[in-house]
Amino acid sequence: MTKTAAIIGGGVIGGGWAARFLLNGWNVQVFDPDPQAGRKIGEVLDNARRALPMLYDCALPDEGALTFHASIAEAVNDADWVQESVSERLDLKHRVFADVQAANPAVPIGSSTSGFTPSELQQGAADPARIMVTHPFNPVYLLPLVELVPSPATDPEAVDSCKAMLTSLGMYPLRVRKEIEAHIADRLLESVWREALWLVNDDIATTEEIDNAIRYAFGLRWGQMGLFETYRIAGGEDGMRHFIAQFGPTLHWPWSKLTDVPDLTDTLIDRIATQSDAQSGHLSIRQLERKRDGNLIAMMRALRQQDNATGRLINAHQQALRAPLSDSAPLISQDRVIPVDWTDLNGHMNEGRYGQIFSDAADAVLAHVGAGEDYIASGLSYFTVETTTKYLAETHAGERVRVQTRITEGQGKKLRCAHELIRAADGAVLASCDQLMIHVSLQTRRSCAPGPSVADRVASLATLHASG
Numbered sequence: 001m002t003k004t005a006a007i008i009g010g011g012v013i014g015g016g017w018a019a020r021f022l023l024n025g026w027n028v029q030v031f032d033p034d035p036q037a038g039r040k041i042g043e044v045l046d047n048a049r050r051a052l053p054m055l056y057d058c059a060l061p062d063e064g065a066l067t068f069h070a071s072i073a074e075a076v077n078d079a080d081w082v083q084e085s086v087s088e089r090l091d092l093k094h095r096v097f098a099d100v101q102a103a104n105p106a107v108p109i110g111s112s113t114s115g116f117t118p119s120e121l122q123q124g125a126a127d128p129a130r131i132m133v134t135h136p137f138n139p140v141y142l143l144p145l146v147e148l149v150p151s152p153a154t155d156p157e158a159v160d161s162c163k164a165m166l167t168s169l170g171m172y173p174l175r176v177r178k179e180i181e182a183h184i185a186d187r188l189l190e191s192v193w194r195e196a197l198w199l200v201n202d203d204i205a206t207t208e209e210i211d212n213a214i215r216y217a218f219g220l221r222w223g224q225m226g227l228f229e230t231y232r233i234a235g236g237e238d239g240m241r242h243f244i245a246q247f248g249p250t251l252h253w254p255w256s257k258l259t260d261v262p263d264l265t266d267t268l269i270d271r272i273a274t275q276s277d278a279q280s281g282h283l284s285i286r287q288l289e290r291k292r293d294g295n296l297i298a299m300m301r302a303l304r305q306q307d308n309a310t311g312r313l314i315n316a317h318q319q320a321l322r323a324p325l326s327d328s329a330p331l332i333s334q335d336r337v338i339p340v341d342w343t344d345l346n347g348h349m350n351e352g353r354y355g356q357i358f359s360d361a362a363d364a365v366l367a368h369v370g371a372g373e374d375y376i377a378s379g380l381s382y383f384t385v386e387t388t389t390k391y392l393a394e395t396h397a398g399e400r401v402r403v404q405t406r407i408t409e410g411q412g413k414k415l416r417c418a419h420e421l422i423r424a425a426d427g428a429v430l431a432s433c434d435q436l437m438i439h440v441s442l443q444t445r446r447s448c449a450p451g452p453s454v455a456d457r458v459a460s461l462a463t464l465h466a467s468g
């Protein structure tokens with residue numbers, strides 16, 4: 001049955017949560033007194049619809065229904081999960097929890113708070129056991145981390161089910177073992193932010209120079225290895241011990257101003273805002289969001305290829321999402337969205353990627369007939385010996401497509417597939433590919449007859465496709 005999330009507070013973060021839930025098939029019920037909330041969430045959702053499906057090589061679940069409600073009680077009434085994302089004020093959050101628990105006493109509540117501890121959030125609550133911190137990162141629909149912070153009063157079962165729920169949304173719940181203000185990640189971000197404010201305040205660097213220092217170097221390192229693994233390598237062959245021996249003493253040198261914070265005077269705020277306008281003011285926030293999303297997708301897809309960190313998480317989520325093929329005529333061998341890194345300077349999908357999608361389609365067909373990973377590990381496989389591709393219409397990033405495949409020849413060593421790439425929106429045929437594969441032994445690297453079960457599966461699908 002479709003699950004329902006109530007989002008209380010539909011700003012930057014509530015909108016991101018709404019998109020994450022909706023695009024993973026949940027219904028979403030929003031309460032936010034801001035008359036602009038519907039428009040703002042709609043715009044975030046448009047960006048999310050464009051971005052999130054591009055991360056995967058298969059289709060996401062059908063989108064859930066989004067509704068707006070006139071009160072907290074109405075929004076949470078039948079909800080399976082409540083995500084509180086109101087402004088960062090403890091009194092406001094307490095009032096929201098009171099209203100939620102009066103309307104739906106059993107529902108678990110996650111708070112997006114950047115800094116409050118769960119114990120602080122639970123003060124005065126009717127049922128503290130249902131309340132925990134689930135702190136996400138912007139954009140919530142793309143970045144997987146959620147800091148999951150219970151207090152000793154939080155029900156451990158509610159924490160376990162929250163963990164499972166977040167995983168099913170493709171997120172990475174990091175269970176924070178001891179509650180602390182600003183959790184783990186924001187403590188780290190705060191350090192960099194404070195140091196950066198000093199650098200601008202002391203007129204040592206502009207906002208753009210600081211951003212360049214991050215994005216041309218350690219920002220790239222952090223995205224795939226974090227801090228400690230990176231510094232282990234920086235220690236050379238002797239690793240962390242050598243790193244600390246060399247850079248330990250510098251901790252006592254004046255390399256940081258973190259013991260102190262600059263006053264946010266009007267002059268400093270003006271300087272930061274003016275420099276930031278000069279750096280990025282030519283783009284609207286929505287344009288910046290789209291630029292950010294495209295970069296994030298390209299980086300995360302690269303990490304998928306390496307099966308590393310966030311990439312490994314997305315690969316595992318895709319395994320859970322991918323529906324098995326059924327013996328239809330034709331087979332639906334691919335159902336996906338064209339990702340942003342598949343397009344070229346002409347602004348459409350590059351011809352090399354047609355080869356990729358038809359190759360992925362063939363892999364799906366081979367797995368379906370029993371010639372997948374285990375079969376290949378046993379020393380048998382198919383090699384492609386000929387393809388003829390016709391490019392019939394342009395395809396663009398963000399478009400949902402499917403590949404329909406018929407087995408047109410399936411006797412002996414030969415397996416011939418006729419693939420058609422179809423645009424989901426209007427059924428237009430975008431390309432076709434005739435692909436001949438020959439069964440081989442991976443020991444001799446020469447052709448040989450397939451195993452009996454694979455031969456039977458291929459032959460029976462060829463018969464089905466000849467008649468269907």
Ligand SMILES: NC(=O)C1=CN([C@@H]2O[C@H](COP(=O)(O)OP(=O)(O)OC[C@H]3O[C@@H](n4cnc5c(N)ncnc54)[C@H](O)[C@@H]3O)[C@@H](O)[C@H]2O)C=CC1
Pocket residue numbers: 008009010011012013014031032033034037084085086087088089092096112113114115135136137138
């Ligand atoms: N902006 C960020 O980068 C991040 C923020 N957070 C946390 O998420 C929470 C929300 O922050 P943002 O989305 O940035 O703020 P925001 O200002 O964009 O959105 C807050 C929303 O709460 C609504 N609101 C105010 N009172 C309300 C009430 N009584 N009931 C329902 N809605 C109400 C406002 O109308 C507004 O739309 C905060 O706790 C913040 O610390 C967490 C991660 C990142």
Ligand SMILES: C[N+](C)(C)CC(=O)CC(=O)[O-]
Pocket residue numbers: 114136137138186189
């Ligand atoms: C600035 N911030 C403290 C609100 C940041 C966060 O909480 C997480 C993020 O997305 O950077």
